[in-house]
Amino acid sequence: MSSNLSAEAKAAYQKYLDADSLDEKIDKLEKFISLIPKHKATEKIVALNKSRLAKLKREKEERKKKSAAKVVSPFSIKKEGIQMILVSDYHTPGVGKTSLLNFLTGAAKDKIGSFNSLPEVGIYKYEGIQFQVVDMPSLMEGASKGVANGKEILAQIRACDLVCLCIDLSRNIDQQMDLLLNELDNADIKLNEEPPPIDIQKTGANKIQVFFLTKESKENLELAERIKEIVRESGIQNAIVRIAGNITIDQVLDELNPSVVYKKTIIFGTKGDLPHTEENFEKLKENYSENFPIIIGTSVNKSIFPDDFGDKALKFLGKIRIFTMNAGEVSNKPLIVNKGATVEDVALKIHRSFVEKFDFAIVIREGARQKRKRVGLDYPLEDGDILEVHII
Ligand SMILES: Nc1nc2c(ncn2[C@@H]2O[C@H](COP(=O)(O)OP(=O)(O)OP(=O)(O)O)[C@@H](O)[C@H]2O)c(=O)[nH]1
Ligand SMILES: [Mg+2]
Numbered sequence: 001m002s003s004n005l006s007a008e009a010k011a012a013y014q015k016y017l018d019a020d021s022l023d024e025k026i027d028k029l030e031k032f033i034s035l036i037p038k039h040k041a042t043e044k045i046v047a048l049n050k051s052r053l054a055k056l057k058r059e060k061e062e063r064k065k066k067s068a069a070k071v072v073s074p075f076s077i078k079k080e081g082i083q084m085i086l087v088s089d090y091h092t093p094g095v096g097k098t099s100l101l102n103f104l105t106g107a108a109k110d111k112i113g114s115f116n117s118l119p120e121v122g123i124y125k126y127e128g129i130q131f132q133v134v135d136m137p138s139l140m141e142g143a144s145k146g147v148a149n150g151k152e153i154l155a156q157i158r159a160c161d162l163v164c165l166c167i168d169l170s171r172n173i174d175q176q177m178d179l180l181l182n183e184l185d186n187a188d189i190k191l192n193e194e195p196p197p198i199d200i201q202k203t204g205a206n207k208i209q210v211f212f213l214t215k216e217s218k219e220n221l222e223l224a225e226r227i228k229e230i231v232r233e234s235g236i237q238n239a240i241v242r243i244a245g246n247i248t249i250d251q252v253l254d255e256l257n258p259s260v261v262y263k264k265t266i267i268f269g270t271k272g273d274l275p276h277t278e279e280n281f282e283k284l285k286e287n288y289s290e291n292f293p294i295i296i297g298t299s300v301n302k303s304i305f306p307d308d309f310g311d312k313a314l315k316f317l318g319k320i321r322i323f324t325m326n327a328g329e330v331s332n333k334p335l336i337v338n339k340g341a342t343v344e345d346v347a348l349k350i351h352r353s354f355v356e357k358f359d360f361a362i363v364i365r366e367g368a369r370q371k372r373k374r375v376g377l378d379y380p381l382e383d384g385d386i387l388e389v390h391i392i
Contacts, residue, residue: 004037004041004042005035005036005037006035006037008035009032009035009036012028012031012032012035013032015028015031015032016028016029016031016032022056022059022060022063023060025056026053026056026057026060027145029049029052029053029056030053032049033046033049033050033053036049043249047226047230047249047250047253048230048233050253050257051230051231051233051234051253051256052233052234053257054234054235054253054256054257054258055233055234055235057257057258057259058234058235058256058258059235061258061259073152073155074118074119074152075118075119075136075137075149075152075153075155075156076152076155076156077119077121077132077134077156079132079159079160079161080123080130080132081123081129081130081131081132082129082130082131082132082161082162082313082314082317082319082336083131083132083134083159083160083161083162084131084132084133084134084160084161084162084163084164084313085134085136085156085157085160085162085163085164086100086101086133086134086135086136086164086166086268087136087138087139087153087157087163087164087165087166087180088138088139088165088166088167088168088176088180089138089139089176089179089180089183090138090139090140090141090148090179091141091175091176091179092138092168092171092172092175092176092179093115093138094113094115094168095138095166095167095168095171095176095270095271096166096168096270096271096300097116097135097136097138097166097270098111098112098113098116098120098135099112099270099300100133100135100166100268100270100298100300101120101121101122101133101135102122102300103300103303103305104122104124104131104133104305105122105123105124105133106122107120107121107122107133108120108122108135116135116137117137117149118137119134119135119136119137119156120134120135121133121134121135122135126309126310127310127334128321128332128333128334129310129314129321129334129336131310131313134156134160136153136156136157137149137153139153139154139179139180139183139184140183141179141183143183143186143187144183144186144187144188150183150187154184154187154189157184157187157189157263158187158189158261158263160263161264161317162263162264162265162266162313162316162317163184163189163191163263163264163265163266164265164266164267164268165177165180165265165266165267165268165292166267166268166270167267167268167269167270167284168270168271169269169270169271169272169274169277169280169281169284169297170271170274170275170276170277170280173269173280173283173284173287174287177284177287177288187259188254188257188259188260188261189261189263190254190260190261190262190263191263191265191291191292192263192264192265192291192292192293193262194262195262196245196247196248196251196252196254196255197214197217197243197244197245197246197247198241198242198243198244198247198251198252198255199241199242199244200231200236200239200240200241200242200255200256201239201240201241201242202236202238202239203238203239203240204238205238206237206238207238208228208231208232208236208237208238208239208240208241209239209240209241210224210227210228210241210243211240211241211242211243212224212243213242213243213244214244214245216245216246217243217244217245217246217247219246220243220246220247223247223249223252226249227241227243227249227252228241230249230252230253230256231252231256234256236256264316264317265292266292266294266295266296266313266316267284267288267292267294267295267296268296268298269281269284269295269296269297269298270298270299270300271299271300271301272297272298272299272302272304273299273301273302273304277297281295281297293316294312294313294316296309314336314383318338318339319336319337319338319339320336320337320338320339320341320381320382320383320384320385321334321335321336321383321384322334322335322337322341322346322381322385322386322387323335323384323385323386323387324346324350324386324387324388324389325362325364325386325387325388326388330386335349335350337349337381339383340380341380341381342377342378342379342380342381343361343363343375343376343377343378343379343381343387343389344358344377344378345381346381346387346389347361347377347389350389353391354389354391355377357391357392358377358389358390358391358392359390359391359392360374360375360376360390361374361375361376361377361379361387361388361389361390362374362375362387362388362390363375363379363381363385363386363387364385364386364387364388365382365384365385365386366384
């Protein structure tokens with residue numbers, strides 16, 4: 001144990017060593033890591049203990065998977081379309097989540113103005129696209145430790161497509177943001193961060209190999225030994241680690257931590273009709289737009305909500321719409337696929353047989369030089385394309 005550590009940190013480490021249960025061990029180790037002063041000389045000890053933490057957390061995930069008796073939580077909402085979750089912090093009750101849900105979808109009218117302890121759900125339709133709006137109970141301090149059903153709520157946030165932080169513009173916006181960002185960070189939910197270009201695959205061979213795949217990644221060559229050390233320390237003895245870009249040791253640790261997820265997140269400022277909310281809205285944009293490119297001012301009372309929300313959201317999520325055509329008839333419900341999807345990706349979504357018996361496809365693209373084109377499976381599609389697949 002390094003002598004650079006405070007007495008408090010050393011005591012915390014001892015508590016971790018003494019801990020009996022897995023949960024307790026995780027808790028104590030997290031506490032210890034938070035007490036290590038962060039600078040160059042302690043980097044190694046932080047990394048080492050974070051990989052131990054990753055190991056414990058993976059063990060916990062494994063145990064969870066094994067526990068056969070699966071009880072469906074009332075906070076678990078099955079996805080129907082693009083799932084967006086409205087979240088707010090517990091210390092600011094009544095920010096207007098249920099009102100917004102009701103405004104967009106017509107659901108839960110009778111739940112407005114009262115404290116909601118269970119989620120409410122509605123469908124917001126936008127040009128044939130379904131957005132499933134989930135109004136979650138607010139997040140309490142310590143949610144990631146399970147306070148006020150925090151674990152269940154956070155589990156659904158992990159699974160959703162779009163996190164929507166709801167901030168009451170008539171109250172202290174920084175306080176609301178701080179609380180929310182803190183709770184989500186504690187739960188290892190990373191907002192608007194790109195997942196690092198690291199892939200760790202367990203293998204049969206009894207060794208850890210690190211490959212640097214791109215020119216850029218080769219600048220990290222000197223990290224190879226440390227990466228191996230960290231992966232081994234996290235309990236993995238045999239793996240291939242592929243690095244495809246510039247990375248940091250912290251990102252390797254995140255990759256080993258099974259609870260880390262990356263979520264696209266926007267902010268809704270609510271109650272924009274109340275006095276002085278304009279200043280707070282400006283402040284919200286000023287302080288947070290660097291990390292949150294979409295900040296939307298709303299008012300349920302004055303029906304203020306962007307007409308082009310669906311377009312904005314889809315673009316932000318990196319999704320495109322493809323309209324399928326069958327015998328000249330164009331479907332009015334688009335298929336939602338990832339940007340860069342090919343004819344094959346979409347055909348697979350319709351039915352596997354469309355790929356197996358594929359003959360050719362017709363793509364109709366408004367505004368293109370050649371509006372109607374005959375193409376093959378590998379043809380890349382664009383937002384708004386009309387696609388007709390012909391089979392043999
Ligand atoms: N002036 C104004 N009041 C609003 C607006 N939206 C909501 N409110 C009011 O704010 C209060 C709380 O709204 P809710 O929608 O119940 O808030 P909530 O976020 O669901 O609250 P919890 O379920 O307790 O977390 C209600 O009295 C609403 O009428 C708005 O756009 N403008
Ligand atoms: Mg509510």
